[in-house]
Amino acid sequence: MNVLYFLVPLALLLAAAGVWAFIWSVRNGQFEDVETPAMRLLFDDESTSDDSNVS
Amino acid sequence: MSPTDSKTPQQLTLVSDKDYSCAHCGLPVPSHRKGTEVSFCCNGCASVFAILNESGLGKSYYDLRRSTGNRDSGSRPSQRANEHLLIELDSEMFAESHTSVLENGFVRTHLYLDGVHCAACVWLIEQLPKELNGIRSAQLNLPRSRLSLEWQPEKIQLSAIARWLWRYGYGVEPRIDGEEAKETREERKLLIQMGISWALAGNIMLLAFAMYAGLSPDSTGLFEAARWVSFALAIPVLIIGGGVFFRKAFQSLMLSFRLRSVQNLHMDLPISLGILVGFVSSGWATITGRGEVWFDSIGILIAALLTARWIQLRARRLAGNSTEQLLAILPSTAHQEDSAGGLTSVRTENLKPGDVVIVKPGELIPVDGILLSSGSLINTSVLTGESVPIRKTRGDQVFAGTTNETDRIHIQVQSVGVQSNVGRLVSWASKNVGEGSYQSGWISVLGSWFTVAVISTSVVAGLYWWIADPSQLAPVIVSLLVITCPCALGMAAPLALAVGTGKAARKGIFIKSESVFDWLNKVDVVVLDKTGTLTWGKMSIVEIAGSDSVADIEIPMEMELAMKMASALESDSVHPIGRAFQTWSEGRILPSSESTIHAPSKGIEGFVGKTKVRVGNLEWIPLQEGRLKEHSERMLGLGQVVIAVEINGIPSCVVALDDPLRSNASELIRHIQDSGKHVVLCSGDNSETTVRVGAQIGLFPEACLGNFDPNMKMGLIQDFISKGRIVAMIGDGVNDSGALQAAHVGVAVTEGTAASRFAADAFTTRSGLEAIIELFQESGKIIRVIDRNLVFSLGYNILGASLAVMGLVNPMFAAIAMPVSSLIVVSSSVMQRTFVKRTNS
Numbered sequence: 001m002n003v004l005y006f007l008v009p010l011a012l013l014l015a016a017a018g019v020w021a022f023i024w025s026v027r028n029g030q031f032e033d034v035e036t037p038a039m040r041l042l043f044d045d046e047s048t049s050d051d052s053n054v055s
Numbered sequence: 056m057s058p059t060d061s062k063t064p065q066q067l068t069l070v071s072d073k074d075y076s077c078a079h080c081g082l083p084v085p086s087h088r089k090g091t092e093v094s095f096c097c098n099g100c101a102s103v104f105a106i107l108n109e110s111g112l113g114k115s116y117y118d119l120r121r122s123t124g125n126r127d128s129g130s131r132p133s134q135r136a137n138e139h140l141l142i143e144l145d146s147e148m149f150a151e152s153h154t155s156v157l158e159n160g161f162v163r164t165h166l167y168l169d170g171v172h173c174a175a176c177v178w179l180i181e182q183l184p185k186e187l188n189g190i191r192s193a194q195l196n197l198p199r200s201r202l203s204l205e206w207q208p209e210k211i212q213l214s215a216i217a218r219w220l221w222r223y224g225y226g227v228e229p230r231i232d233g234e235e236a237k238e239t240r241e242e243r244k245l246l247i248q249m250g251i252s253w254a255l256a257g258n259i260m261l262l263a264f265a266m267y268a269g270l271s272p273d274s275t276g277l278f279e280a281a282r283w284v285s286f287a288l289a290i291p292v293l294i295i296g297g298g299v300f301f302r303k304a305f306q307s308l309m310l311s312f313r314l315r316s317v318q319n320l321h322m323d324l325p326i327s328l329g330i331l332v333g334f335v336s337s338g339w340a341t342i343t344g345r346g347e348v349w350f351d352s353i354g355i356l357i358a359a360l361l362t363a364r365w366i367q368l369r370a371r372r373l374a375g376n377s378t379e380q381l382l383a384i385l386p387s388t389a390h391q392e393d394s395a396g397g398l399t400s401v402r403t404e405n406l407k408p409g410d411v412v413i414v415k416p417g418e419l420i421p422v423d424g425i426l427l428s429s430g431s432l433i434n435t436s437v438l439t440g441e442s443v444p445i446r447k448t449r450g451d452q453v454f455a456g457t458t459n460e461t462d463r464i465h466i467q468v469q470s471v472g473v474q475s476n477v478g479r480l481v482s483w484a485s486k487n488v489g490e491g492s493y494q495s496g497w498i499s500v501l502g503s504w505f506t507v508a509v510i511s512t513s514v515v516a517g518l519y520w521w522i523a524d525p526s527q528l529a530p531v532i533v534s535l536l537v538i539t540c541p542c543a544l545g546m547a548a549p550l551a552l553a554v555g556t557g558k559a560a561r562k563g564i565f566i567k568s569e570s571v572f573d574w575l576n577k578v579d580v581v582v583l584d585k586t587g588t589l590t591w592g593k594m595s596i597v598e599i600a601g602s603d604s605v606a607d608i609e610i611p612m613e614m615e616l617a618m619k620m621a622s623a624l625e626s627d628s629v630h631p632i633g634r635a636f637q638t639w640s641e642g643r644i645l646p647s648s649e650s651t652i653h654a655p656s657k658g659i660e661g662f663v664g665k666t667k668v669r670v671g672n673l674e675w676i677p678l679q680e681g682r683l684k685e686h687s688e689r690m691l692g693l694g695q696v697v698i699a700v701e702i703n704g705i706p707s708c709v710v711a712l713d714d715p716l717r718s719n720a721s722e723l724i725r726h727i728q729d730s731g732k733h734v735v736l737c738s739g740d741n742s743e744t745t746v747r748v749g750a751q752i753g754l755f756p757e758a759c760l761g762n763f764d765p766n767m768k769m770g771l772i773q774d775f776i777s778k779g780r781i782v783a784m785i786g787d788g789v790n791d792s793g794a795l796q797a798a799h800v801g802v803a804v805t806e807g808t809a810a811s812r813f814a815a816d817a818f819t820t821r822s823g824l825e826a827i828i829e830l831f832q833e834s835g836k837i838i839r840v841i842d843r844n845l846v847f848s849l850g851y852n853i854l855g856a857s858l859a860v861m862g863l864v865n866p867m868f869a870a871i872a873m874p875v876s877s878l879i880v881v882s883s884s885v886m887q888r889t890f891v892k893r894t895n896s
Binding site: 002004005008011012015018019022023026027031032033035036039040042043 | 115119174177178181194195196197198199239243246247250251254257258261262275277280284288
């Protein structure tokens with residue numbers, strides 16, 4: 001069972017990475033609009049603007 | 056193929072077979088517009104359809120439309136751009152306040168768009184960079200109707216972009232929104248707090264599972280380790296997530312201490328207390344190694360409550376913040392005459408009292424001042440709600456925001472900007488918005504009493520157990536505080552309100568303050584504005600009568616011809632009567648007119664080919680005794696404006712104009728009266744008109760008040776309030792904003808014009824009064840959901856508290872029972888069946 005002393009902190013580190021990613025995406029505005037990007041998938045031609053910079 | 060002369064305009068435009076729907080917007084098609092292959096409901100739709108197909112965008116647009124469907128019923132595209140706003144968009148002032156500078160000469164601007172509702176709209180609008188030169192990126196945020204544009208001011212003007220959007224029927228409104236807005240930062244902060252809380256609570260939960268599953272103190276030390284890790288993880292939850300509640304609780308405690316009143320105790324106080332007691336006793340148990348820990352319950356509680364709060368905040372943000380209405384109402388530039396006799400533009404903010412400005416016909420008056428010119432017709436509907444322009448002469452006072460209709464005028468400035476009449480109204484109203492708690496009535500009262508009850512019960516129970524069995528003291532108090540932790544109670548109302556608000560927003564009803572539902576349910580007086588709310592707010596032709604029989608279904612040929620010639624003369628007029636003719640002639644092919652002359656206050660004359668046509672009032676075109684005279688007298692008796700059309704010196708027909716009622720007006724009144732509320736109609740128009748309109752919708756003359764200016768409306772509402780009545784105001788336009796703000800609930804019928812949104816607690820963007828009826832109905836349902844939730848959580852709390860006081864519940868059971876009760880409340884709130892009725896459009 002001693003392996004838990006290694007695995008639990010590892011799991012917590014992974015969780016921390018997840019939290020960091022979440023904070024980054026919120027600050028980047030990824031959650032501002034969760035509806036329109038789904039619709040953009042339907043458009044046939046190439047995207048007209050860079051999607052990385054939703055404000 | 057013309058409408059009958061006795062029909063109201065709604066009927067005029069909506070007479071249709073079910074098989075005919077507009078190829079662009081899907082609305083029913085009026086009979087005279089039915090085509091063989093494609094039909095359109097109006098010229099707006101027809102030209103958008105044509106423009107889309109000409110530019111090769113049509114196929115993708117309509118394919119996307121068919122495959123994805125609308126979010127809500129679309130509005131008809133308005134083809135007439137708001138020229139005043141277009142000028143504003145290009146002004147320096149706008150650039151300063153609304154754009155952020157990017158690299159390479161690009162700037163970013165956010166615009167709010169009216170009428171975006173489906174994937175096809177997103178696709179079309181995001182074609183902007185391909186269609187216009189100088190735009191790098193265009194991104195539409197559909198739920199917020201917000202367009203983020205990156206463009207180069209050197210290459211293109213913002214007004215050109217706005218014009219392009221207008222061409223496809225999307226109205227443009229400026230708005231400071233996006234990264235810069237305070238609300239965005241707040242919302243993001245709460246989202247981060249919520250995310251962190253969930254992540255930590257989840258991990259604590261995993262560790263707690265091990266303990267639930269039977270991990271107990273043994274030689275490996277895993278049990279103690281798990282407790283210590285939970286403890287460590289709970290500290291950041293407490294600080295990051297719990298801080299939100301602690302601050303509010305502390306503030307409410309200080310406030311009620313200062314005011315010596317338990318009424319001000321906030322529901323966050325027992326929540327904070329529960330969290331703190333749970334944390335401290337668990338922490339103590341961890342350190343001493345004796346007793347139970349329930350860090351997991353604390354974590355989940357905090358995360359769940361933050362989620363409810365975030366949903367609420369987001370729903371409220373969708374309703375938008377409209378603090379910039381002044382811009383949409385007042386021009387930021389004015390014309391002045393320079394030494395050479397030409398016109399120069401100056402910023403209104405730089406004008407001083409005593410300066411003279413020039414206003415051309417059709418322009419908005421930018422300042423409050425004294426008229427120096429001989430006279431002009433001024434449309435004051437924005438201030439007074441009066442739909443007919445008023446003639447102002449030399450020395451009269453004119454107000455900013457009103458429209459100069461006919462003549463070029465000189466105005467001596469008295470006050471500008473926020474000092475002007477309309478500016479003061481707007482700034483007063485926007486200052487008062489957002490004040491006051493979002494929880495109203497008995498929900499917050501209950502919260503404060505609940506807090507008092509829980510704390511006193513704990514004290515009494517503590518005393519009892521201290522005497523009876525001191526060893527049981529700590530577990531009993533802890534179970535009591537955990538089991539009564541009012542998360543069910545705390546979430547019952549906010550979550551149900553938040554879900555209801557979100558659902559309403561999808562139906563075009565935007566609610567800025569959730570107390571709307573509560574108040575609407577309790578309202579006993581409903582004050583209605585007339586012009587623009589119950590009526591369309593603009594003159595329309597309601598009857599055309601010739602010397603022949605009126606009973607004919609169709610207008611005789613010669614009358615149709617006379618009307619077409621009259622419309623040709625009126626086709627460029629900005630006068631409301633001219634506009635009514637323009638609406639009538641939509642979809643008809645008009646002859647061209649020559650040498651038209653406006654006769655102020657009389658009418659208009661001109662030639663169509665060799666035929667001399669005069670259109671004007673009855674003083675200018677006198678009628679002989681006969682059928683025409685009879686018709687005109689009957690129309691005048693109905694309070695309508697009567698205009699005669701004269702062809703080659705012989706009066707051909709009389710036309711009755713009126714500001715007609717909206718289709719659901721009487722239904723709305725009936726609905727409000729049926730629910731036992733008192734209805735008052737209040738208008739800036741004269742008493743006779745008001746009483747006449749009231750009679751049409753079944754109101755007694757005593758309930759119809761005419762000659763009410765904006766301040767009197769506000770006074771009326773304050774008067775009702777001081778008598779202890781609960782008042783709802785339904786209105787539109789800036790003239791109602793004071794009243795909307797003064798009432799307990801202000802509901803604005805805006806249809807996208809946004810003039811009164813800032814003052815109202817709720818507004819509808821859907822056309823017509825149906826949305827208001829729905830709002831009244833559904834707010835009752837939402838309150839019932841809340842009541843159900845509250846009754847359940849109170850019952851649970853009383854039962855739980857009794858068991859806990861008797862010492863029958865251990866803290867572990869309490870920690871399980873609490874989230875289960877919350878879950879029941881959450882599902883009951885989320886699955887509420889409100890605002891589900893399909894919109895028929």
